[in-house]
Amino acid sequence: MLVGLCGGICAGKHAIAEYLIQHQGFQLLELSSRSPHHITDEPDDDLRLQTSDFSKTGEAQSEFVFDTADSLLDFATKRWQERWVTTDIANGEVLDRFLLRPFFLLVSVDAPVSLRWKRFSDRCRRRQLDPPDLEKFVLWNDRHLYEKDIGRVYLTDRAHMRLFNSSSSLKELHQSLQALDLADEQRLRPNWDQYFMQLASLAAQRSNCMKRRVGCVLVRERRVISTGYNGTPRHLTNCNEGGCPRCNRGDGGGVGLSTCLCLHAEENALLEAGRERIREGAILYCDTCPCLTCTVKIAQVGISEVVYSQGYNMDKDSAAILEAAGVRLRQFSPPSNGLIYLQGSVGTAAT
Numbered sequence: 001m002l003v004g005l006c007g008g009i010c011a012g013k014h015a016i017a018e019y020l021i022q023h024q025g026f027q028l029l030e031l032s033s034r035s036p037h038h039i040t041d042e043p044d045d046d047l048r049l050q051t052s053d054f055s056k057t058g059e060a061q062s063e064f065v066f067d068t069a070d071s072l073l074d075f076a077t078k079r080w081q082e083r084w085v086t087t088d089i090a091n092g093e094v095l096d097r098f099l100l101r102p103f104f105l106l107v108s109v110d111a112p113v114s115l116r117w118k119r120f121s122d123r124c125r126r127r128q129l130d131p132p133d134l135e136k137f138v139l140w141n142d143r144h145l146y147e148k149d150i151g152r153v154y155l156t157d158r159a160h161m162r163l164f165n166s167s168s169s170l171k172e173l174h175q176s177l178q179a180l181d182l183a184d185e186q187r188l189r190p191n192w193d194q195y196f197m198q199l200a201s202l203a204a205q206r207s208n209c210m211k212r213r214v215g216c217v218l219v220r221e222r223r224v225i226s227t228g229y230n231g232t233p234r235h236l237t238n239c240n241e242g243g244c245p246r247c248n249r250g251d252g253g254g255v256g257l258s259t260c261l262c263l264h265a266e267e268n269a270l271l272e273a274g275r276e277r278i279r280e281g282a283i284l285y286c287d288t289c290p291c292l293t294c295t296v297k298i299a300q301v302g303i304s305e306v307v308y309s310q311g312y313n314m315d316k317d318s319a320a321i322l323e324a325a326g327v328r329l330r331q332f333s334p335p336s337n338g339l340i341y342l343q344g345s346v347g348t349a350a351t
């Protein structure tokens with residue numbers, strides 16, 4: 001695999017690359033020259049002249065140095081089963097080409113600006129240089145991230161994983177990284193459960209129901225048979241345009257369900273598939289645990305398994321019916337794509 005690290009000045013991308021190299025068998029891929037418009041981690045030209053290797057921790061000098069991003073990518077493509085890391089993704093076009101490859105993982109690293117300024121100042125002092133004041137650091141940092149066409153924020157925006165490195169020491173950072181295991185190749189593409197649950201969540205985005213957006217996907221032999229989302233029936237006014245008075249009253253969950261005109265996501269998916277195509281082995285993925293009226297229909301049409309991600313307010317009752325009907329039920333919640341904090345206990349994600 002190839003891990004691309006990007007992030008703000010002194011956020012810790014080089015420290016993370018160094019960790020991957022020393023502890024997880026990664027090797028560094030570098031570009032020999034950077035684009036003339038590329039803003040480096042240097043505070044300004046004056047300081048850069050004094051500190052030629054300031055942007056890097058200095059320890060990770062690679063034996064794999066390339067003239068162009070394409071030659072770097074070609075090299076990694078032929079050896080993708082080994083572990084590679086780079087911090088040299090310099091522009092959006094290069095990133096687009098990297099993102100096409102199935103072995104590439106883009107990881108962004110951020111940290112509080114006050115902490116990054118402190119790290120940077122400490123580094124200056126270790127090199128007998130005057131640290132910049134906070135205002136100068138902030139201006140320079142803004143340019144590094146947001147300057148039109150060359151700022152780095154387009155990289156962090158597209159990251160597969162976003163890390164927040166507020167760790168106070170290298171030891172803490174290393175412990176967090178060890179627990180996180182960036183080298184886990186399962187991050188490179190979704191497994192079947194993730195894939196179908198993400199499709200269900202995508203279907204939910206089409207919902208027009210004022211109460212709750214729900215999406216559902218019916219699958220057999222790992223093929224999608226049908227999809228559904230909740231809303232009023234065809235030719236009726238959409239729920240969010242006033243089509244269902246009950247939903248638009250905004251009462252609590254489950255209140256007045258029998259007067260609701262909205263079809264549920266599961267009902268729509270079952271109607272769309274038809275009993276003929278459902279048959280033995282069909283799995284229903286739904287981003288919300290089915291309600292009672294959907295549950296009895298699921299049992300009747302012969303679904304073999306129900307997978308849901310979020311609970312609803314009658315999960316126990318639904319579970320009892322499905323169990324009695326011989327339908328397997330399990331919860332699968334896709335991993336959060338929120339910010340991952342690299343401090344204390346890892347894995348707490350802000351959503």
Ligand SMILES: [Zn+2]
Nearest residue numbers: 209239247262
């Ligand atoms: Zn509705």
Ligand SMILES: [Zn+2]
Nearest residue numbers: 244247260261
């Ligand atoms: Zn309704």
Ligand SMILES: [Zn+2]
Nearest residue numbers: 264290291294
């Ligand atoms: Zn339902």
